[in-house]
Amino acid sequence: MVTIAIIGRPNVGKSTLFNRLVGKRLALVDDRPGVTRDRRSGDATLMDLEFEIVDTAGLEEAGAETLEGRMRAQTEAAIATADLALFMIDAKAGLNPQDLAFADLMRRTAAKVVLVANKAEAKGAESGFIDAYSLGLGEPIGISAEHGVGMAELRDAIVEALGDAVLDHAGDDESADADSDPAFAQEEEEPAYDPTKPLRIAIVGRPNAGKSTLINRFIGEDRMLTGPEAGITRDSISVEWEWRGRKIKLFDTAGLRRKARIQEKLEKLSVADALRAIKFAEVVVVVLDVTIPFERQDLSIVDLVVREGRAPVIAFNKWDLVEDRQAVLADLREKTGRLLPQARGIRAVTVSGETGEGLDRLMRAIAETHEIWNSRVSTAKLNQWLERMVGHHPPPAVAGRRVTIKYITQVKSRPPTFMLSTTRPEALGVAYTRYLINGLRDSFGLLGVPIRLGLRKPDNPYAAKAKRRS
Known part of the structure; x- marks a missing residue:
């Protein structure tokens, strides 16, 4: 598929065009400049054309070691790999020295360029549109x-620049990929576990825990913007990868801070995007900084993942900084069991995104957790188990009346969800429900994943007759 990158200085409307072409609000958009930092790709449709579109950070003049310089390096990498660059300017604001400098960069490095003058409908944009000819990149669109506005003209310019390369993909009648984006995807339940099926993994955690560094080490390239500054990642960025022949889609997310500390609108958008990634993922890796693990926010993030019904795995990152590893490991194991009772048996792995240590162990833990998350137990086995559990510890009597449990069945997996039929659901009690959930976890090996147990009252077959008599 043809790849097209949107290039330009900050705040000219690149992410807005990206969202329009992919048909979804995937990229964060705000009035302030410099919102986008990482490269983001998506499947775009423009009338009869289909192609991969890449949103990039705004080009800025900055030193290579600064955050802006690293953002520019990511954008230049997108230019180098794209078949076509859409160089975007703001016709309303007119040209500025940055546009002139980066137009020269486009002429030297881009394979092919289409000049796009955005906000052309605005009052006073005519002068900026005319000035765009001076960039020497051809007729502006x-x-x-x-x-x-102007999408038909943009389509024609892309076809003129790429010819058959883009037309070869026009009109394909393929169904939408289920691995699209967390904001709009619908989860489908699978009847049986398939170890070869593509896997969706979200990487979450507090700011500066090393999430982006971990993903870069996984895929073997500097795909995500990293650095010592906290909160670099803003959008939830997805990347494709393979592990032992299995296709993996990794989602890098913005750092999640305590809700009380989130004040700015942009950070609220970033957090909302991260929460959508969690809901879309199958396995969620919660990255903890091993030098300061189990902060209150770490525990809140794990609890959020469990409440959303995702399969959690803990990655204790920055393991390369630990000296007395045996003592620290024993302490981590004790705290994991004590502080996370709602995810008893959760798999926790020590890793280093900086050196790559422990990444294969982490992937094995992810695969094992995903398989358990997809587990199904037959109704016959469940009811044999239930008979033993009730015989060992009968449900409590409330107001002199004992609660009768009829049967149990599994209604779905992902996560394992069970329905218990009982004469008095309201009287069963939280403690007895927890007793049954812990029994399910231990007896059927459902360790480290959320378990949901619903209660229902069996239908009374004589209720309709009694109603008619009355």
Whole structure:
């Protein structure tokens, strides 16, 4: 598939055009410049054309070691790998020295370029549109990314630049990929576990825990922007990868801080994007900084993952910084069991995103947890188990009346979800429900994944007759 990158200085509307072409609000959009930092790709459709579109950070003049310099390096990598670059300017604001400098960069490095003048519908944009000719990148295409104006002209310019390379993919009638994006995807329940099926993994944690560094080490390239600054990642960025022949989609997410500390609108958008990634993922790796593990926010994130019904795995990152490893490991094991009772048996692995240590162990833990998350238990085995559990510890009597449990069945997996039929659901009690959940976990090996147990009252076959008599 043809790859097209959107390039330009900050705040010219690149992410708005990206969202329009993919048909979803995937990229964060805000009035302030410099919102986008990492490269983000998506499957785009423009009338009869289909291609991969890449949103990039705004080009800025900065030193290589600064955050802006590292953002620029990511954008230059996108230019180098794209078949076509859409160089975007703001027709309303007009040209500035940055546009002139980066137009020269495009002429030297981009394979092919289409000049796009955004906000062309705005009052006073005519002068900026005319000035765009001076960039020497051909005739500008006037569009409004926000309102969808000029999309037909943009389509024609792309076809003229790429010819058959883009037309070869036009009109394909393929169903949408289930691994699209967390904001809009629908989860489908599988009847049986398939160890070869693509796996969706979200990497979450507090700011500066090393999530992006971990993903870069996984895929073997500097795909995610990293650095000592906290909160670099803003969008939830997905990358494709393979592990032992199995296709993996990894989601890097913004650092999750305590809700009380989130004040800015942009951070709220970033957190909402991270929460959508958690809901879309199958396995969620919670990255903890091993030098300061089990902060209150770490525990809240694990609890959130469990409540969402995702399969959690803990990665104790920065293991290369630990000296007395045996003592620290024993302490981590004790605290994991004590502080996370709602995810008893959760798999926890020590890793180093900096050196790559422990990554294969982490992937094995992810695969094992995913298989358990997909577990199914036959109704016959469940009811044999239930008979033993009730015989060993009968349900409590409430107001002199004992609660009768009829049967249990598993209604779904992902996560394992069970329905218990009982004469008095309201009287069963939290303690007895927890007793049954712990029994399910231990008896059927459902360790480290959420278990949901619903209660229902069996239908009374004589209720309708009694109602008619009355």
